[in-house]
Structure formats: structure tokens, C-alpha cells
Amino acid sequence: MAVQRESASPGASATVLLVDDHAIVREGLSLLMAQRFPGVALLHAESLAQALGCLQQAPDVSLVLLDLALPDSKGLGGLQRLRQAAPQLRIVVLSADDTPATVRDVLQAGAAGFICKTANGSALETALREVLPGGALPPPAGVAQDDSLAHGLSPRQVQVLRLLVEGAPNKRICQELKLAEPTVKTHLADIFRKLGVNNRTQAALAARRLGLAPPSA
Numbered sequence: 001m002a003v004q005r006e007s008a009s010p011g012a013s014a015t016v017l018l019v020d021d022h023a024i025v026r027e028g029l030s031l032l033m034a035q036r037f038p039g040v041a042l043l044h045a046e047s048l049a050q051a052l053g054c055l056q057q058a059p060d061v062s063l064v065l066l067d068l069a070l071p072d073s074k075g076l077g078g079l080q081r082l083r084q085a086a087p088q089l090r091i092v093v094l095s096a097d098d099t100p101a102t103v104r105d106v107l108q109a110g111a112a113g114f115i116c117k118t119a120n121g122s123a124l125e126t127a128l129r130e131v132l133p134g135g136a137l138p139p140p141a142g143v144a145q146d147d148s149l150a151h152g153l154s155p156r157q158v159q160v161l162r163l164l165v166e167g168a169p170n171k172r173i174c175q176e177l178k179l180a181e182p183t184v185k186t187h188l189a190d191i192f193r194k195l196g197v198n199n200r201t202q203a204a205l206a207a208r209r210l211g212l213a214p215p216s217a
Contacts, residue, residue: 013039014132015060019051019078020067020094025117029065029124036125040132048073048081055086063131065115068095068106076109083110087186090193092131108154110190113137134193153194160187165204 016033020026026044033042043058045051048070055061070078082091093106098116106114114137115127127137153161156177163173173184192198195206 014062015041015043015058016132017043017045017051017054017058017061017064019045019048019064019070021046021069021071022067025067025094032121032124033128037128037132047071048078051078051082052085055082055089061086062090063112064089064091065094066091066111068093068097068102076105079106079109079111083186087182088189090131090134092127092137108156110154110157110186153191157187157191157194160184161191161203161207164188164191164200165207 018026018029020029026046030042030044033040043054043061045054049072051064051066064082066078066082068075068078073081079091079093082089090112091110092113092115093111094115094117095102095106096117098114098118103114113127113131115124119127130137159177160173163176168176170181170184170188173179174181177184179187188200188203191203195203197203197206
């Protein structure tokens with residue numbers, strides 16, 4: 001697949017991959033990005049297979065805007081495949097299905113946020129201004145904001161973080177949560193990024209400060 005790259009000003013500040021099989025969505029978002037985010041280069045993919053190929057051709061992609069319903073992937077499958085292919089990649093889900101269960105599922109699966117396709121241009125622009133620099137979106141109204149969601153962490157990442165606070169090495173975290181070691185490493189990288197820290201000690205301190213672990217832990 002040839003990468004479809006929208007024009008951007010020289011020295012683009014970020015490269016975003018939009019994965020959606022509807023041309024009208026791609027064209028509408030392209031117009032918004034060109035008008036409001038001239039420093040962002042926007043790539044297009046119409047399927048999961050194209051998206052995976054695009055990531056190989058364009059390693060500078062820092063954010064993926066992902067539709068949940070693709071011709072070759074439905075539901076969380078596409079999100080999970082992309083995270084496996086590029087564990088450090090930030091993914092924001094675009095979907096017309098904004099039921100609380102769907103939003104919780106995508107956040108628990110490691111998405112950096114959820115944007116409803118029915119959002120107006122102003123709301124979409126506000127969301128993009130939050131996520132493009134590296135931020136995580138708060139859950140939409142109606143989705144319970146427990147500790148994990150309120151701080152951009154999935155419930156599984158909170159479990160990993162709490163074991164980290166206890167001093168558990170990766171091997172013990174794998175055993176306790178029945179996870180593969182690469183999955184634990186991916187969760188830790190996401191946790192460090194979302195908390196704005198660089199190592200396990202800083203993550204433990206941040207967890208106590210945010211109330212995600214007992215102060216005496």
C-alpha cells in the first residue's frame with residue numbers, strides 16, 4: 001500500500017494515521033486538520049491491513065484515530081492488533097457507538113481516548129488539541145470515572161501499577177495477572193507515559209500521590 005499523506009507545512013509537528021473505511025469521514029477530518037492543525041501530517045488507511053502496512057512505511061506516526069468497524073476487523077480486534085504491532089503507539093477510537101459499555105471496553109483495552117463520530121466540529125477540535133500533544137481524553141459523560149479512567153489508566157493498568165508499588169518485578173506481575181511479559185512491558189510503558197514519569201520509582205510515587213495506592217505502600 002502506498003502511504004496517502006495529506007500535505008502539511010514543512011517540519012510537521014506530528015504525523016497522524018486515520019483508519020476509517022468511509023471516504024466522507026476521511027475527507028471531513030482532512031479538511032478540519034488542514035484548517036485547524038496545519039502542522040499535522042495526516043495519513044489515511046481504509047482497513048486494518050492498510051493501517052498495519054502504513055505503520056511499517058511511516059514509523060513517524062505518533063497517533064492513530066481508529067474506527068472500530070472496518071471491513072477486515074470489527075470491535076476491539078483492530079485496536080488489539082495495532083497495539084500488538086506498535087505497543088508504544090497512542091490510539092484514539094472513533095466510533096458512532098458511544099454506549100458506556102463500548103467506551104469502557106476501548107479504554108480498558110488501552111486506548112488513549114474515545115471520540116464519538118456524532119461530535120460536532122468544535123468538540124472534535126477540542127479533543128484533538130488534547131490528544132495531539134500526548135494527552136489522554138477523559139471518559140465521555142455517562143461513563144463512570146473510577147480511578148483508572150479518571151487518570152487515563154485502564155483497570156488492568158491500575159492492577160499492574162499497584163503491584164509495581166508493592167515492589168513486584170515483571171515476572172511476579174505476569175504470574176499474578178496471568179499476562180505475558182511483553183504485555184506487562186507494554187502496560188508499564190503506557191503507565192509511565194500517562195503519569196508523565198520515567199521509571200518505576202517515579203511511577204510508585206505518582207500512584208500514591210494520585211490515590212491509586214496506599215500512602216504507606
